[in-house]
Amino acid sequence: MIVVLESGIAEKQIEDIIRVLHDHGFDVHRSTGMQHTVLGAIGVHPEFDHRQIELLSGVSEVVRITEPFKLTSRAFKPEGSVFDIDGIKIGGQEVIIMAGPCSVETEEQMFKIAEKVKESGAKFLRGGAFKPRTSPYSFQGLGEDGLKILRKAADAFQLKVITEVMDKSQIDVVEKYADIMQIGTRNMQNYTFLKDLGKASKPVMLKRGIAATIEEWLMSAEYILSGGNHQVILCERGIRTFETATRNTMDISAIPVVKKKSHLPIIADPSHGIGIRDKVIPMARAAVAAGADGLLIEVHHDPDHALSDGAQSLYPDQFSQMMKEVRIIAQAIGRNVA
Amino acid sequence: MIVVLESGIAEKQIEDIIRVLHDHGFDVHRSTGMQHTVLGAIGVHPEFDHRQIELLSGVSEVVRITEPFKLTSRAFKPEGSVFDIDGIKIGGQEVIIMAGPCSVETEEQMFKIAEKVKESGAKFLRGGAFKPRTSPYSFQGLGEDGLKILRKAADAFQLKVITEVMDKSQIDVVEKYADIMQIGTRNMQNYTFLKDLGKASKPVMLKRGIAATIEEWLMSAEYILSGGNHQVILCERGIRTFETATRNTMDISAIPVVKKKSHLPIIADPSHGIGIRDKVIPMARAAVAAGADGLLIEVHHDPDHALSDGAQSLYPDQFSQMMKEVRIIAQAIGRNVA
Amino acid sequence: MIVVLESGIAEKQIEDIIRVLHDHGFDVHRSTGMQHTVLGAIGVHPEFDHRQIELLSGVSEVVRITEPFKLTSRAFKPEGSVFDIDGIKIGGQEVIIMAGPCSVETEEQMFKIAEKVKESGAKFLRGGAFKPRTSPYSFQGLGEDGLKILRKAADAFQLKVITEVMDKSQIDVVEKYADIMQIGTRNMQNYTFLKDLGKASKPVMLKRGIAATIEEWLMSAEYILSGGNHQVILCERGIRTFETATRNTMDISAIPVVKKKSHLPIIADPSHGIGIRDKVIPMARAAVAAGADGLLIEVHHDPDHALSDGAQSLYPDQFSQMMKEVRIIAQAIGRNVA
């Protein structure tokens, strides 16, 4: 922590501030410049509330210099994490595509979609069995029956399974059927839940909160890693801004920023990021071009009759076209898509 | 739902769009203007995803005209809700003040603070026993022991208790000790939890999500009301904007907006809204001036040694001064503070 | 500037970074902690682009410690500025009310409105003669004829005049008729214009840009002050956020923040801040409660037929009621409204 003092401050006041820092357990280095005296407060207090110092009389500004996360930082693991899920490597040279409908509806639906996305090169089948909905009056998902259908369809086409888990009570059942557990944007700062996930045995894909800074997102990942589960994949899915032409503003720049700050893989969800079918493909291309390790794409064989989010689901033909395009784009940066 | 068609659209295409609307169960009223044909689609489909129509060829714009919430809307209860909690009326003519520390630390601490805030006119004692913290390495609260201390201190000074409940597993124990259960900003869209609260027996204070629109906030309240618990109090506590001079930007305008749209009482939490002690009082005054039904204020007898959020807690003397000021302000709009 | 180095950095690399800082003319203080080496770079380079250091290999973070503005900072003038405009003091103990229509339309209109706002206690008459409009097809103002009417109506009722100047070519003519020149939100970062205003002879009211941080706003004020015109009044009028229930989100917290950082007076414009008549009064009250030095309010004797912004203009009776309320609120903090 760096404490910048007001210019013209009296020596007595400087000493008082140093004493307070000592009382909080900090070592203090003092450096006196022409205009400002600056104190470096050194100590191992990641959770220290620096506003306590900011409020002291004579203090002009306080700057935290240690990042609040450790296990998620690239400094901790400079080479980058690669997770091997039954032979599929996330975070490696290949860009991994995960696709499927918003909600699991019927076995017939899932088999149709699984066949299509497999054909085009997807490695994971997605589909929601527990649905968080803004309105209490909307379709809420099939529950465990949905998970069974999802697993069966994935297995039939040699796909892996990714699906959302919404709270602690669902972890056990979702772990039974899923290869990756997806954590929704609204749960990104549900800390008791994050701690539970830290004890889970399956990899976790942590979506960015709609209003979360990248630093807060990495702090939430830290909760899971510090609980013992090191297989965390980040997922950018759009942030809230003043622009209303799109449902969210997909923060493509988060991809290179996360790559620099953290060793964790990051994938992109353009379906939620943009929220309407006709602009999903350009955003999928942009995400791969920016360096994403994978894509999560909503695909439905009959979006007009989907029980949820049909409007942002691609038709299988569109998905196939998208795959052709991202395959070329991946090559531009020395990567590949199956 | 109003469906605005593109100008110059062919009659055949208009009929196709009308057919799709009929298939979704809507009655359609057609009105043809000079430039645009407009379809009014009437039906009882609060959960219908209007993007499905937006994507149809020939459609220029779709506008939802029924608000997605019902039980929370002022149309449902024009006179405004007043909740009577053991004789204290929230939403009535009196502006109710709730005060206390961020975290319950010790019995001695709680008694000292309870005495002070009671003296100045507070009606509720606040204090956290379960603490959601951004960092997994921070103080996480005393749990049920904290609740016992909180209740004891409140009873000793004839105060009511408000405290946060963080997930379903805590509802039973918090209901035992609290008069109002507070739901934190990060749980505002935790829908499974909101459903659980709909079955709870105690009133709920629902904080606004840091990136939630007012409409989304009222939808979350709808989850609780539709579950059977009609005693919901809203709490504005700051939203996330580009401004970094303050921790959040307190949306004072939400107070008159909510008052017009909903019958539910709304209180303000300037301590979290502004995040630093020296600006809490001006924001508390502003909230009362704008028509808030109450204030939630962090007060600590020794903020410099508080285990959490000391930097935004008022000293008892500051709280007493604030009370004097808001007492005069309330009179300016025909209300009063005890 | 504080330069935090990466942990584990080699001594050679540290020396390289220090050399670069020396080359840029900085004095460097080095302080070596357990985890981090921190360099304090001292020098008089307010315009130095700290990203140049941020990009050096081995640098973890760079923190600017001198605020980029000087003349506008409270450190420069701790007691606060009070501007005396023909006996009316802005920034003093009295809260100054400025009121009138959005646009000057006719002499009859201006006389009617001037009489009404004077009766209720306003000290300034506002009205636009040059109108910046989002659409090129909207009413663009009466120009100098409008200024003449405005001055005449103000003089007839012993009011002072505030009106907007939109570009350099209008400064001379506006100075002839106005007591304060108002700079619109879209011009806040029009730097060539700000320099011109630095040479103007009349006080300037600088509205906050819709997306400007408080620091950027003070930097823009610095442009005017550094040009020689020290009479700058700030005006908060709402910022752009994700919330769409109101036209802008009025940042009431900017009032206490500016009061702490700067000596310049700050007034509030709730008419633009909230954008719709029925919520102007609560926001006016909130601004005074938070410590604003004045209010700028749109009032029209016949808002339904106003040529612009009728929907956010108060009826004279509403203005009179607002004045009664803010008069009481001002007393709560030891101030007064005429």
Place this chain on the structure above:
Amino acid sequence: MIVVLESGIAEKQIEDIIRVLHDHGFDVHRSTGMQHTVLGAIGVHPEFDHRQIELLSGVSEVVRITEPFKLTSRAFKPEGSVFDIDGIKIGGQEVIIMAGPCSVETEEQMFKIAEKVKESGAKFLRGGAFKPRTSPYSFQGLGEDGLKILRKAADAFQLKVITEVMDKSQIDVVEKYADIMQIGTRNMQNYTFLKDLGKASKPVMLKRGIAATIEEWLMSAEYILSGGNHQVILCERGIRTFETATRNTMDISAIPVVKKKSHLPIIADPSHGIGIRDKVIPMARAAVAAGADGLLIEVHHDPDHALSDGAQSLYPDQFSQMMKEVRIIAQAIGRNVA
């Protein structure tokens, strides 16, 4: 305009509202549903302030259905605009690259950079002669001398010239030297200036305001087109959001959104969009992948000694690498880069 009335409204009140609409010159179509009566108000009033109707008693919501811009809309010119600037087509199949330093500093500098960017495939040379700077104490540009150098360097390497014009007084001189005049983000809503540009003879590149919605941006373009200058190129350069890890948040989704709403070409400026060199290339790739018609890139032969924005300027080698990558990406969508 669609006017949704409150449910349960009396017939008398409906008639009053219809009368007001008639008085404003609207034709009214009434449609009565089960829950709501809806009025379609038809008329040619692009500038009508719909809040005037919103405030009428009995009105629940008002929805504007005609977009406020015409000449810029794709409906006006479905095939898309292509501007031919001396044989270089902007908006066509080729993705056009514009590159050069932030500021023109010396002839030697400009020749070095022009040679490098030409080699790698750029078609335009950029460089600022008039610099808008946040601080009044920063380097403000060389003025006309800078323009002469810029033109000379461009001509020497068969490049076209793009450079910023900051206000009306500079239009004549900039037109003498530039092929495209660039309008900065802070001038996007400087309407008097936009009108002047409507009469200019050279194409204009209009940068998006930092807080401008896409609709407002197109309205600003409308100002220029309605003045008679139809050659407007849009430029996305990042918007302001809550995220502070990047200087701005580049809104890549604006590219497909603008392509759908308007016929105007859109290019991307990742140097300002991301603000730091090491992330410019991923964002350049993303913009091309999303469908941008061109890129504006800051390149400097010696960024460490650049007089402005060195930290976001690419080294010539990095620019060359970027060109190789975007060349492949363009092919993925059937386009090419020279």
